[in-house]
Amino acid sequence: MCRLWAQSGTELANKADFIHLSPMAIASILTPELREMLETNDGEGLREFCEAMHPASTAEFLEELQVGETWQVLSHTNPHRQANILQYFPEPQKLALVRGASRDRLARIIESMASDDRVDLVKDLEPGLREDLLPLVAQAEREDIRRLLSYPEDSVGAVMTTDYAWFPENLTAGEALTQLRLQAPDRETIYYVYVLNTDRRLIGVVTLRQLILAKPAAKLGEFMERTVLSVQVDENKEQAAQKLAHYDFIAMPVADSEGRLVGIITHDDVMDVVVQAATEDAHRMGAIGPIEEDYLEAKFRTIWRKRSFWLACLFVGELLTVFALASFDETISAIPALTMFIPLCISTGGNSGSQAATLITRAMALGQVSVSDWLRVLRHELLMGLALGVSLGVLGLGVMSLLPLMGLLDSKILANNDPRMLALVVSQSVSAICLWGTLVGSMLPLGFKRLGVDPGIASSPFVATFVDVTGNIIYFSLATLYLI
């Protein structure tokens, strides 16, 4: 039997990269091998499989086994390792594994998990299973879970962990290192050590780096950093993530309203927050409610509901174009040629509007622009809209003057109007609608934010719908003015 993962120096995941096999392909190669090991009761081999690789790789290579088989494999390692591997399974499979495990085993695994991962898992369980399970979990962990569950979904409290290392300020560097050696296996990160006073208030921070650089007899209070940047437990998690990223920290302490340390947020959780926020923003920009699941794993019904809801809203909004056009029915009947340029005119506004909305929404997400900057943004986009409008208007005038040469505008559909007048109407409309779209697209996200609505709602389709209605009015007003 070729035990790929136990070869010293070879690394399955790296190897997979090297030979261009996806983890899924490797999983299907390994699955029969793992089954054979289970049959022949190869305990040592299975333990190696669970412990020799990064837990993320172990989880990937287990994905094709049944729930029962997976637990059989995992039972060859300790609950701490099992917890680590479990957390790397994709969400639906993780839940299937949890549902398929005995309550007792699950309680031990939950006790061994990092405090933030533990809460994420418990949060996703059905209330019934959760209530069955929690009494089996040791008291300290159970209380920790209940406390963390109480924080709102988008607050720092919902992503922080309570596994941090802390010491009083009169400890020496040497004593701190000795204590860390004892505490380390339980702590999420020991790269920052927090110094608390007797009220559990944060008075300093020491990096592990400073700790090993310091003289063993030096007291923490002598060399700790006294200016500790922290985040609030009820602060928005995206905002806190931006802070950690801005300062390039591995972790940041989380304080309650009285300045007491209640947890830490770590770089890996912050990365998840940032990626999730970017996905939500992208989905909103495409006029879909945020979808958390993997594209290929999400439920058809859920996605259909979110997509059809937004399409229906936009459809109803777009109905206003029917009313707008109906009010110009005489102009439309009189000069059929005008119809040919409707999509061209109104799409320009949608495009310039979605550019502006995208720029402003993203700049707000990155903290570069806030609502109070609205006047600066307006001035900027007014100039930009004029510049873009003139550019497109000139392009439009050029194009329109070519159309009669191509025989596209005969005098019948022009109703004997001068094609040059039509060119003037279309190019002026394009300019005006482009400017209008730019203004709408830049102001809508700021307006939404001001009203406490997510600015991402001002997506490209939303802005386009809004501008389509007004765009038609601009176009046909100019047409009626010049041609009728």
Next chain:
Amino acid sequence: MCRLWAQSGTELANKADFIHLSPMAIASILTPELREMLETNDGEGLREFCEAMHPASTAEFLEELQVGETWQVLSHTNPHRQANILQYFPEPQKLALVRGASRDRLARIIESMASDDRVDLVKDLEPGLREDLLPLVAQAEREDIRRLLSYPEDSVGAVMTTDYAWFPENLTAGEALTQLRLQAPDRETIYYVYVLNTDRRLIGVVTLRQLILAKPAAKLGEFMERTVLSVQVDENKEQAAQKLAHYDFIAMPVADSEGRLVGIITHDDVMDVVVQAATEDAHRMGAIGPIEEDYLEAKFRTIWRKRSFWLACLFVGELLTVFALASFDETISAIPALTMFIPLCISTGGNSGSQAATLITRAMALGQVSVSDWLRVLRHELLMGLALGVSLGVLGLGVMSLLPLMGLLDSKILANNDPRMLALVVSQSVSAICLWGTLVGSMLPLGFKRLGVDPGIASSPFVATFVDVTGNIIYFSLATLYLI
């Protein structure tokens, strides 16, 4: 003088948060104070200002000073700290400071910078300044800069640092800690220590945590992790960032094609890569070329060029709708009522298409979907498009049957057609165009990716333009079929 920043235990940035002042507001409060300190030559105070806070905060509070004044303040601390503070200035100001510094001072600062930050800075300098400067930089650093400059912009090599800690495997944990104490100030991260053989090939990794937990006499080779996940120096940086995030690492080693360690990428640089990639994707989705600068800081001309280029492309694409509609000129002239529903019909396709394109583009960016999944995606979106199309068609039929009651469709613009037939045409068109938009929106990003083009080009406006042309053809074909 109130020296806010020197109060032990208080932290200016936290305080700013607390009293809801932006760093900019604090900067304007501090600026006169700093000027006074410069005048009175308060060296100790200025040193404290430079050293008591996080360098990011120092940089923020210096933003309102002139270039010369800033350098006067910074000269009160060592080049290493100066380098640290410099790196947190916004890009344009950082360049202004660099241009305003003496060559010699700049050379010392560059030598003190982290190797990746140093290259980023040098990359942005004008070629002339760069050539003046490099000879003044010490040889080792100069060669490091030249080597790192040679990697392509989007490769791992462009974001990695060469300041890593490594040891041979026969060193003991105790010896390694002693050596780290000597090396630490120069190393970007000492939280992972790499174990290399005599060929500089990566054979293991030890975390600082394991190092302090190990018995001092234990050899690294005995307790190091032998399976080291690494990335390739010529690998795409976004892909590498996803790996580091997936495995929750603080840093990952970077190997050349022969497996030799050439650098590391760290969590903070990876965060920048992820945020930058999300911004680029968002900008592409809004049909703007990616803009790297802050919204309010970017040059008007640059933004105008990028925005007008894409608007012009979309305008030219949208011109095809004119040709499409021109080929139905007789139908248009015969039944003016049809014109009223053009925006409604075609916008539906744009909206459903932009939903699909957004979902697929984001799923690809997150590695959930790859080009080889196209058949699964097609099947999924075919079903989804049908479900959405039927939903909107029913909605459309309901709405259309209300319009005659509102007196909107008189027999003149209907050209004596039955309004129920028109309702049938419009609702069928809405269904068909919705399905078509969904298919186009989902397949275009995959197609672009297959052709090696960024899938983000299939933005909402692009998809809408594409679908507008075909949408008009669908609508007027059905109208001609049923009504003429």
